[in-house]
Amino acid sequence: MNKTKETLVTAFALFSLFFGAGNLILPPLLGFKSGDFWWLVTLGFCISAICIPIMGIFAHARLQGTLYDFGKKVSPKFALVFALLIYAIAAGLPSPRTASVTHEIAIQPYFDTPYILTSIIYFALVFVFVMNRSKILDILGKFLTPAIIFILLLIIGITTFSYPMDFGDTVFPNPFTAGVLEGYQTFDAIGAVVVGGVIIVSINLKNKGDSFKEKRSLVRRAGWIAGFALLLIYAGLIFTGALMHQEFDADVSRTAILNGISLKTLGNKANLFLGILVSLACFTTAVGIVTGTADFIKSRFGDSQMAYTITAIIGCVLGVGMGQFNVDYIIDVALPTLMFIYPITIILIVLNVLPEKYTSPMVFKTVVITTFLFSIPDFMGSIGLGDTISAVKDLIPLSDYSMGWVIPAFAVFIGVNGIKK
Template sequence: MNKTKEIWIASFALFSLFFGAGNLILPPTLGFKAGSDWLLVTLGFVITAIAIPILAIFAHAKLQGTLYDFGKKVSPIFSTIFCFLIYGIAVAIPAPRTAAVTHEMAVAPFFNTSPLLTSILYFSLVFLFAVNRSKIISLIGQFLTPIIVIILLIIIGISFLNSADGFSTSNFTNPFTDSILEGYQTFDAIAGVVVGAVIIISLNYSSHTTFIEKRKLIRKAGFIAGFGLLLIYGGLILAGALHAKSFSTEASRTEILASLSTLTLGNLGNTFLSILVALACFTTAVGIVTGTSDYIKGICNNSKKAYIITAIIASCIGIVVGSYQVDFIITIAVPALLFLYPITIVLILLNVLPEKYTSNLVFKTVVFVTFVFSIPDFVGVVFSNIEITTLKNLIPLANANLGWVIPAFLAFVVCNLAKKTTHLPV
């Protein structure tokens, strides 16, 4: 296999990893709210929905390990807790969200049934596929992704040609920072650290490919996959902005995507897209449940019983959470994301940087500072009755729920300056 073909195969694998059908409901809504600020919103969304996840893949290419390796420089205990939190969040939010998206886009428009019934049937099938590890899921995924991409490109193209409404006024107070936080909802940084190792190991490299050549291949594939995501996400944001006046101000995220597809493809096209999105959501849910069960199985001496029990628990959580509306699930995800996402981002960035700048002390200090300065964001959302405005006013970017950014950067710089000036192995 020539190197060009290898690069494109790797690019498609990475694109498929991050191209979650549930994520497609976010960009059109961002455009709808952004209006004339759509470009600024796109730039913010790109940081957390594309750039950070791709850097997670670069970090995996450097580590050649597992999720545990991302935090081992902090401490083994920290890394173990981090792994449990990551998998717990994946099972509790993005997996159930796929069931909710499926109900709102592919079931509710045609059948007057309860979302709980959809969730029960959905996760019963997820459990069966996870336990039987059917290859049908991977085959469906391989064919679904290119079909959905083609349909979305058609929607984007037609929406550009039929955009007579013009831009509306932005509903965002801080378009750039608000879109950065919306990028958290893709969960792609978490997807990058969880599934990235599997993707890299699974890539069919030539036997003569060296470690350096592999890293170059992954880097090129990452840029191509990132460009593909930018094309889709950016196009959907702009399409949402161009047709903002066509949507109800009370429309949910799924309704906006459905309305956009109806405007461009008609009812039949929207029906077809809804079914494909539902199937793609299903493959994502099976992947999350299977990956989490594999992790618990691995720390339980490869116990098949542990695998099945974990799959049952994950499916039960999915049934309960997945019976709620998509917008509600996105809302309840905010506290967990404000707490866990900053630490995940920091670990990704530190693992990408050269070793000489990322000693154990740097890892410990930066992660600790990130954790401390994320607390006000978490408290402000969970305990809204507690007044912390004065505290947040003292921390740069804290009012945008990004108060950890500058302190973490300063901690990184100070630690490295201390090492340079004292010549100590800090």
């Protein structure tokens, strides 16, 4: 395979990894609420939904390991707890959300059935596929993503040329921060550290004769291409939502606006087709999350098949439990968890990308601890307890924007490196 084709194939795999169906429902409503500040919202969204996840892939290329290796420099115990926490969050939130998205996009518009029924049938099928691994999902994936991209580009193109360049007023006090925090909801930084290693393993298997430098260069080239493609889709969907600011009620849900935009631009038949594609893409995502989680637990128990089966059952039961709620409720529930785990995940990604001479075990420990401590006020604010620590928050730069951990983490990073010298 020549280098250009190899780069494009790898870029497509990376794009498929990050472009989960759940991500589709986030940008349109974000644009709808952003008004003439849609470009600033897009910038914030792309930092947390594209830049950080792609950096996670770069970190994987450098580590050549697993999720466990991301936190190893802090301590082995921390690395294990972090890995278990990430897998638990993945199985308990983004996986069930795929069932809820499927219900709202493909079932609810046509059948008057409850969420719980969809969730039970959905995760029963997920369990069957997890226990009987098949290449069917890989084959589906090769056709699903191009089809969804084609439809989305049609929607973006038709909207751009059909609607006047007129934008409403933004409802966000800080559009940039709103974009960053909504980008958290893609779970793509978590996706990068959870399943990014799969891409690296594939590259190693296909390119055994290549040097480490050549493999790293391949990943970087593919990463830039995948990142640009994601930017095109996300920015296009946010822009589309902003142009259609007069087409929907102010309280429209994320899935309703996606359905509505598709219906207004493509008509009934195309909307049904999009619903089927999104449902299949959701399903492959759920199978991937449950399988990845079960594989990790299995590896911690001496390759025990029983551990794999029990984990798969727990993952599917969690899926049914959370999947019976609507998408907006799951997103609301996820916010406190993301405010807690995302800053630590971002810091670990960044530290694992930086040159070794700046990232000693001491730097890892102090920066991660600082990030954890300074993200507590943001976490408390997300669960409605912000007023109890308002005096503390007033002293922390950027805390009003739910990013109070950024400057302290950076200052400690600079300080510890300065002391070393």
